[in-house]
Amino acid sequence: MSLATTTVGAGEPDVAFAHGLFGQGKNWTQIAKALTPGHTSLLVDMPDHGRSPWTERVDYPGYADLVAETLAPHAPLDLVGHSMGGKIAMQVALRRPELVRRLVVVDIAPADYRGLSAFGDYVAAMRAIDLATLPGREAADEALRDGVPDPVVRGFLLQNLRRASAPENWRWQMNLGLLGDQLDRLGEWPATDATFDGPVLWVAGAESDYVRPEHREAMRALFPRVRSVRVKGAGHWVHSEQPDAFVRTLRAFLDA
Known part of the structure; x- marks a missing residue:
C-alpha cells in the first residue's frame, strides 16, 4: 500500500512529517516552507486520511509499518509527528530505527488517551450531516457549529469535505x-520493549494538557535521549498556533 505524499523543497527529502487525526500532510506546508532552502520535506498523508488508501483496522503498529514503507526509499530521515502522527512516528522509530535519524514528537505522549479528547463529539457532528442533501460548505459549517464550537477546528475538519457523485453530493x-x-484504538498506546537511541525532541504546548509530568518516565524509558520543550501561548496544535516559535525550535534541533 503506497501512501500519498507531497514534497516541499528541492532535492531528496531529509525530513518527513506525520499529521494528526483528521488532518492531511498539507497541514504541515507552512512549516515545511519555513525550513527551506536548508531542508526538503516529505508531507505524508497517514493511512485512512487525505489521499492515502483506507485500511480495515485502526492499528498503530500497522499504520507505522505503512509509513515506514513510504519513508524507506528516502531514509534515513528526520521524522516529525503531531498527536496521532506523533504516536505513529514514535512507533516507526521503535520498529524501524534505521529509518529515523532524529525524532520530533509534538504534543503527545506514549500514553492512553481514551475518552480524554473532544474527537468523539467531532465524529458525531460530522456523521449527523446529511451529505446527500448538503447544499455546500457554508451549510456544513453551520451544521457542525453545535458539536464543534471552535471555528478554527471546524475549518480544520471541513478540509476533508469533498464533492462527490450521486447519490451523495459530498463525501x-x-x-x-x-x-x-x-x-478508542486511536487513544491507545501499544506496549513495547523496544527503545530508540537517537536524538528525540518532545515539543508540548504550554496550554495543552496532552503532555503531563506523569508521562515523562514512560517517554524516557522508550527514548533515552529525549529532551523536552514547552511552547508558550500554544495549545495542542502547537505548530499552527505558534508557527514562528515552533520553526525556531525545530530548526535548532534539526541543524544541531
Whole structure:
C-alpha cells in the first residue's frame, strides 16, 4: 500500500512529517516552507486520511509499518509527528530505527488517551450531516457549529469535505466510518520493549494538557535521549498556533 505524499523543497527529502487525526500532510506546508532552502520535506498523508488508501483496522503498529514503507526509499530521515502522527512516528522509530535519524514528537505522549479528547463529539457532528442533501460548505459549517464550537477546528475538519457523485453530493475524504468506530484504538498506546537511541525532541504546548509530568518516565524509558520543550501561548496544535516559535525550535534541533 503506497501512501500519498507531497514534497516541499528541492532535492531528496531529509525530513518527513506525520499529521494528526483528521488532518492531511498539507497541514504541515507552512512549516515545511519555513525550513527551506536548508531542508526538503516529505508531507505524508497517514493511512485512512487525505489521499492515502483506507485500511480495515485502526492499528498503530500497522499504520507505522505503512509509513515506514513510504519513508524507506528516502531514509534515513528526520521524522516529525503531531498527536496521532506523533504516536505513529514514535512507533516507526521503535520498529524501524534505521529509518529515523532524529525524532520530533509534538504534543503527545506514549500514553492512553481514551475518552480524554473532544474527537468523539467531532465524529458525531460530522456523521449527523446529511451529505446527500448538503447544499455546500457554508451549510456544513453551520451544521457542525453545535458539536464543534471552535471555528478554527471546524475549518480544520471541513478540509476533508469533498464533492462527490450521486447519490451523495459530498463525501468525507478521510475514512470517517472506520476512524469513528475505532476512535478508542486511536487513544491507545501499544506496549513495547523496544527503545530508540537517537536524538528525540518532545515539543508540548504550554496550554495543552496532552503532555503531563506523569508521562515523562514512560517517554524516557522508550527514548533515552529525549529532551523536552514547552511552547508558550500554544495549545495542542502547537505548530499552527505558534508557527514562528515552533520553526525556531525545530530548526535548532534539526541543524544541531
